[in-house]
Amino acid sequence: MSWGVRGMTVRFGDHTALEGVSLEVPPGRVTTVVGGDGAGKTTLLRCLVGALAPDDGEVRRPEERRIGYLSSTSGTYPDLTVRENLDFAATTYGLSATETRDRAAIFLDRTGLTDAHDRLAGNLSGGMRQKLGVVRAMLHRPELLVLDEPTTGIDPVSRSDLWWLIARAAAEGAGVVLATAYLDEAERASWVLALDDGRPLAEGTPETIAAAVPGTIAVTAERPGGDASRRSWRRGSRWRTWTPTEDVAPRGARVQPDLHDAVTVAALARELEREAVGGEAA
Amino acid sequence: MTAVWAMIVKEFRQLRRDRRTLAMLIFMPILMLVVFGYAASFDVKEIPVRVLGPAADRVAAVLPAPFEVEGVDPSGGREDAVTALTDGEVPVIFLTAKGGLRVLVDGSQIFIATGTRAAVSSITERAPGGVAVEVEVLFNPDLETSAIMVPGLAAMILLFVGTIITSLGVVRERQAGTLEQLAVMPLRPADVFLGKIAPYFVVAALDMVVVIVAGIWLFDVPFRGSVLALALGAVLFLFVTLGLGVLISSVSENQGQAIQLALMMLLPQVMLSGLIFPLSSMPAGVRWIGYLLPLTYFVEIARGVMIRGASIVTLWPSYVFLAIFGAVVFGLATLRFRRSLAPAGRRRHGAERELEAVGS
C-alpha cells in the first residue's frame, strides 16, 4: 500500500500554491520534495498529513495514529525537557512506558542526545532540537513519516545523525518523505520531486532526472556572450551553459549533467518559457 | 482520556518554568490585597492642620479629630496661610481672626477638602451658637475632579509611553535579530541608544502637552504655576520612565515578556502613588510604599504646579528624588544596553551555554 497524493491543487485566495502535483511515497523508501522557499513543499506535506484540505486531488494516508509529522516551524516544546517532550508524545500516542523508554533510549544514544535528557529543548542547539523532533515523530513507529525541511540550517554532524534516523525509519517499513532545499540531500533519496512555484519541475530517481536533461551542458571559465549568456549560471569559479538542442555546437568542455544541473536547467527552461509568453502577450 | 491528562501534565510543566507568569500569579493577588485592603479608601482619617492667628492656642487646644494640629503660629495672617497652602506645607489651615474662624483648605486635595467640610459642619452642629466658622476652598473651589485628574493623566501618559512603549520598541529590535546587524555597522552604542529613545521622549512629551491643553480648554483645569516648573519635572520623570523601559527590554527576550514586566512595574505605581487613592488615607505601613515610587513625586509636582501654582523651590524634594532615581535608572539602562548590543544569544547561565549559543 503506497501512500501519496495525486493531482493535488491548492489555492489561497488568488494565489495558487500547488497545481496538479502527484507524488508516491512507498513504504520502506525515502522520497524527497525539493524546492526553494515558496515552491509549495510545506503545502504539499500538510495536505499529505491532513493538516490542510486541498481544492482538488486525492490523498492516500494511513490513520492519524500511524502518521509521524515534523513541521518546519516547531517540532518540540522549548520549555519542556527532552524527556518531557518524549513523554508527552508517548502518552498522546498511547505507547507503553517501557516500550517508549527503550526505543527512545536507543535513538537518543545514537544521535548523541542522551546527555541532554534533562535539558530544556529550548536550550538545545538547532541540530539537537531537530533530532529530538524527528525522534518524537517516529517514536510510535508510524507507517508514514513526513518531515518538513528537517535539515535546513543545521550542522553536518546533526544532519548525519538525522539521516541515520531516517534510514532507521525506512528500515522499519515506514514510507518517509522529506522536504529539502538541498540537492545533495535529494541525491540520497530513491525518488525526487522538484517543485517550482507550485508546479512539478522534475521527477524521478536522481539518476533518471540527471539523464533526462535535453541538450548539453558546457563548462567555461568566462560567461559566454550573446544568446547563450541567458542560459548560463555560475557554479564555483566557473560558468555552466546549457544548450537546449543538439545541433547547435556547444562551446567549452562538455560535462555529464548531475541532479543540480538538471534542476537548474528545468528552472531556467521554465523561466525562459514564461518570458517568451510574456513577451508575446505584450 | 490519557491524551487529556498528557496535555494537563504538559501545561503544568510549562507553567512551572514560566517564571514571569508565576510571578504575576503570585504578585497580582498580593498587590490587589494590599490595595483594596489598606490603600483603597477615600476616607481621610487624619488631617494635618496648622492654626494661625490671635486665638491660635485656644483653638488648637480644642480641635477634635480628624484634625491633627502640627503647628501653631499666633502671629500668622492670611498671607502666611495662603503661602503655606500654595507651597503644600499643610492641606488645612485654621485662621482665627476678629470676625471668627476661617478654615482655608487646599482644593487640590479633594478628599481632604470634603473631609474637612464634613468635619467642620459636624463640629458646628454639635456646638451651635458658637463662633462663626467658614470654610474656604482655595485653588479648586468647586472641587472638580477633573482638576486633579488631568495632571494625574499627564503623569500616566509619561509613565506608559516611557515604560511600556519604549521597552516594546527596543525589544522588537532584539526579537527581529537586527540588533546584530546594528552591532556591525559603524555606529556608536550611544547613537543607537539615543536614536532609539528620542522618538518616545518626543511622543510622550507631545501627548502630555495635548492632554494638559485639552484639560485647560475643555475642563477649565487651572494652570497657575510656571510652565518651566512642570517641564523640568516632566523631563526628570521621563528619564526615569525611559530608563525603566530600556531596563525592562534588556531583560526581556520578546514583547510578551516585556509587557508582563512593564505591567508589574506600572500597576503598583498607579494604585499606590496617590494618583487615584489619596496617600493621606492610607495607613502609614502602606504609605511608605508610595514614597518609594517615582510616579508619586511627579504627581505631586504636576498637581502642585498646575493647581496650586507651587514653585520649583518649594517642591524641591520631589525634583531631587526624581533626579536621583532617574540618574540611577538611566545609568543602569545605558550600561546594560551597551552590553546587549552584542549579538543576542539566549539568556543562559554558565560559560557552557553561552558557548553553545555562540557556536551554533
Add this chain to the structure above:
Amino acid sequence: MTPLAEATDVTRRFGHLLAVVRAGLRVDPGEVVGLLGANGAGKTTLIRILLGLLPPSDGAVQLFGVSPSRETRRRIGYVPQGLGLYDDLTPRENLAFAGAVFGGEPGTLPPSIASMADVPVGRLSLGVQRRVAFAQALAHRPDLLVLDEPTSGVDPLARARLWETVRQAADAGAGALVTTHHMEEAEECDRLVVMADGRVVAEGTVADIVGDTRVAVVRTGEWERAFEALEAHGMTAALVGRTLRVPGVDPQAVSRALGDVRAEVSEARATLEERFLQLTVGERAGAAA
C-alpha cells in the same frame, strides 16, 4: 598584498571553556573563503572576533592590516543568518537607513526585484529578502563581505544567482568569508577552512581536504537487512539512494559483517561531507580521550 582579514593564533575562552584554540584564518582580495564547521566548532565565535565584536583571549586579529575598529566596520558588508533587515520597513527604507549609517548613496535593488522596493520586507519571499539583504551589504562597496549561511533554504537557480553576486564582488577585488553548514555551498568557495572543537583541522580546496579518504560502498537489494547487520557490528552505514556507504571501515570487514546478506562491496572516494564528518568526530573523540 595585505590580507583583508587575518586571524593569527587566535584563542578565545569563556570561563574555563575554550571556544577557539589557536585558530588561523586569512582572506585575500578576490577570493571566496568558506568556513565549515559543526555546532560548537567555534565558527561563529571566530567570525565575531574577526568582525571586532569580541576580543580574542590570545592571538591577533587584523582587518585591512589594522586592529578592528569602528572605521574598519565601514569596509565590511555583513549578511547575518537572520538577514538583518527590518521586516516592517520597505527595501527602499532599509537601504536608506544603511546608506545613512555608512555614508554615501543608498544602495539600489537589482532590476528584477526593483518593483518590490515599496513592499514591507516581511511580506516578501525569502529569496527576494535575501537579495535585498545582499544589496544592502554591497551598497557601500565593502572590501570584505562576511556572509553567514547565505543561501540556506533557497532553490538551486536562485542560489546560483546569489553566488553570482558574490563572485562579481570578488572579481572586483573584494574578498568574501562565508560560513556554511552545507557542502553545496562549500563547493562554491575557492578555499575552505574546516573547524572542529575550536581548532582548524583542515584547509585548502575540496580536493585537498578530501585527499585519499575512501569509503566502502554496499550495493544490495536487501538494504534493510544490510543496514541492521552493519549496525549490529557497530558500523555506521549511511543510506544513499539504495546503496549504503560505510566510512572509516575497510571493505573486507564490511563484507564479513554483512554475513549472508547478498551484496556487492566496493570502494569509492569519500565526499566532502564524509571527510568533514570524519574530521569532526575524530577531533571530538580525540578531545574526549
